[in-house]
Amino acid sequence: MIRPGSRGFALIAATLTCAACGSGAAPLPDPPVVRSRDGLAEMTLTATRATDGRHAFAFDGQDVAPTIRIAPGDTLRIHYVNALPPAAPRAILAAPMNMSNLHFHGLSVSPDRPADDVLEMMAMPGEALDYRVAIPRHHLPGLHWYHTHPHGESHQQVLDGMSAALIVEGIEAYAPQVRGLRERVLVIRASDIEHDPHAAAARARVEVDRASCGESHDPVERVFTINGVLRPEIAMAPGERQFWRIVNAAADRYVDIAIPDQRFEVVAYDGQPIADHDPAHPTRLVDHVLVPPAGRVEAIVTAPARGGRSVFRTRCVDTGPDGDPNPAMVLADIATAKGAATPATSATVVSRPAPPSRLIDAQPLEREPPAFTLVFSEDRRGFYINGLKFTADAAPMVRAKVGTYQHWLVVNDSRELHPMHIHQVHFLAFRENGQAIADPRWLDTVNVSAGGSVDVLMDFTDPVIRGMSVFHCHLLNHEDKGMMAKILFE
Ligand SMILES: [Cu+2]
Incomplete structure (x- = not known):
């Protein structure tokens, strides 16, 4: 039971205690x-x-x-x-x-x-x-x-x-495959165990695999929880298909999600149904998905037909020579057994006709030179976009005309990953490190590799999105230290 005022650490501790006493993992709470x-x-x-x-x-x-x-x-x-x-009252500096x-x-x-x-x-x-x-x-x-x-x-x-x-x-109108499936909302957070007396036990519990993951020798200071629980258990019936709606709510860590020997049937990235721009192929089968901080994946997961146990895990993410350790670990156990079938959620069904798809011919727009180049950089004093730290009174760095698409080039001039996020707007990421992306995705948060770049097509066509806003790195310690700028949608 969740005690008020004690969710973060107590649940971890409670789970550890439970694991230590051999009574198994806590079920994933809703x-x-x-x-x-x-x-x-x-x-x-x-x-x-x-x-x-x-x-x-x-x-x-x-x-x-x-x-x-x-x-x-x-x-x-x-x-x-x-x-x-x-x-x-006499606040210390910062x-x-x-x-x-x-x-x-x-x-x-x-x-x-x-x-x-x-x-x-x-x-x-x-x-x-x-x-x-x-x-x-x-x-x-x-x-x-x-x-x-x-x-x-x-x-x-x-x-x-x-x-x-x-x-x-209303996503079932775009992906009828999810209709009637048991739905699960999975909020992944990275819990800070730097000063936690149970840190070693927590790392052992999620089987942190430090081996050859990145160049950092810093201690592993984060373990992932789902809906507040360290390594919960997700019950499925043999062969059952469930609809998992996954958000990486970690402040400063990536996940590269996988289920060994299974594939995700992805329906949407970052809240953008694939069917919206590719109605003939509304899902994608993938072995794993790199989800930057703030990214989302909505996918159908199929339990093994024969039953048994499996794990939902994150693979190693090499965050670059200056990045934080982001090793592989177990996110949750999947327990597949007869009788584990859970009733389909009675989610609000929004009855809507199949929507018109937002099909645009992106290629002529992609061929135009970038209207704006965004450069992430950092030094000992802070984190920058185009050499500037965010200030509250700054003028907008970019102005975007509502009703247009704009090609942006996002450059990472540093030795670690940065996830670029823009508020309200979605974009098509179509080129990475100068190479065309085979299956471009509509996103609102995109990873930019260390020393690399991503070309995106910003969609500023929504008349509702008008006014002053921001874009920033979604490693929030970077954002806090300056890696954010204003945009005016006018
Ligand atoms: Cu960053």
């Missing part, structure tokens, strides 16, 4: 759900300190934030209360102010107050914010997530777990 009714989803969410000192979202008497499920055309209203303690706010990562909505605004909307301790986010009728269905986004303090808050899933309903 987060609470907030659904829209009559076109409105409403909730109060509170930023608080858990008893273990971590930042947390409090909701409905517990410190587990809900999955928000909302349909195109609906409105999301959140009363967000900052109940974090005020900063000490001490956090405990300011907070929300970002609705992946939603194609207005970047202006009272919607997805991370620049002007900010609550200091004792203050509250009232979000009102209108989901356009033309919004694509898919998995997104929400998390805090106060520049300078984002990393610690998201690292501590201030995040949850947000689903725009």
Whole structure:
């Protein structure tokens, strides 16, 4: 049972205790759900300190934030209360102010107050914010997530777990394959075990495989949890197909997800159904998927027909000579047994006719020279975009005309990976390190390899997305230290 104010560490400790006593892993819990009714989803969410000192979202008497499920055309209203303690009066240099706010990562909505605004909307301790986010009728269905986004303090808050899933309903209209399947929402977080007395046991529990993974010799300071549990157990019936909606909510780590001897039947990346741009081939079969921090994958997973045990794992991610260790480890056990069949979720079925696909002829646009080149760089003093650190009063680095597509070249001039994210907008990643990508993906967060580059086609055509916004590196410690810039959609 989840005790209020003790989710992060206590659940890890509880799981370890359970593993040590030989009674098996904890089942994967489902987060609470907030659904829209009559076109409105409403909730109060509170930023608080858990008893273990971590930042947390409090909701409905517990410190587990809900999955928000909302349909195109609906409105999301959140009363967000900052109940974090005020900063000490004689704050030491760089001490956090405990300011907070929300970002609705992946939603194609207005970047202006009272919607997805991370620049002007900010609550200091004792203050509250009232979000009102209108989901356009033309919004694509898919998995997104929400998390805090106060520049300078984002990393610690998201690292501590201030995040949850947000689903725009209706994906079965794009991928009928998922209809009737048991659905699971998997929020992967990277738990900080740097100062945890159980760190060695936690690393052993998830079978951290340090061997030949990257060049860093730093200690492994993160272990992944799913829905707050270290290495939970996911039950499936033999041959059962389940629909897994996976978000990498880690503040500063990649996952490269795999299930040995199985393939993912991917339906959407970053909340963008594949069928939207390739209706004749709505799924992709893949052995593994590299999911950068903030990335999402929605895929059908099939249990072995004969039953038995398997694992859901992350493979080694080599983050580059200056990157953090990101080794292979086990994310969850998959227990396949007769009788383990779980009833299909009674998810809200949004009955809609098959939608028109957003088919564009990208090739002429891709051949145009880049309208903007974005360069990530870093040194001992900080992290930069085009040589500049983010400042609150900075002018927009880029202006984008609403109604257009724009070719951007994203360059990584450093010795570690950086995931590039732009708020509200999606883009087609079509070239990597100068080579055409065989099966280009629509994304909102893309990995850029160390010393490499990615060419993307930004979609600025949505008339709802108008105003001042940002793009940044989604390793949030980099964002906090300057790797963010403004864009004006006009
Ligand atoms: Cu970065």
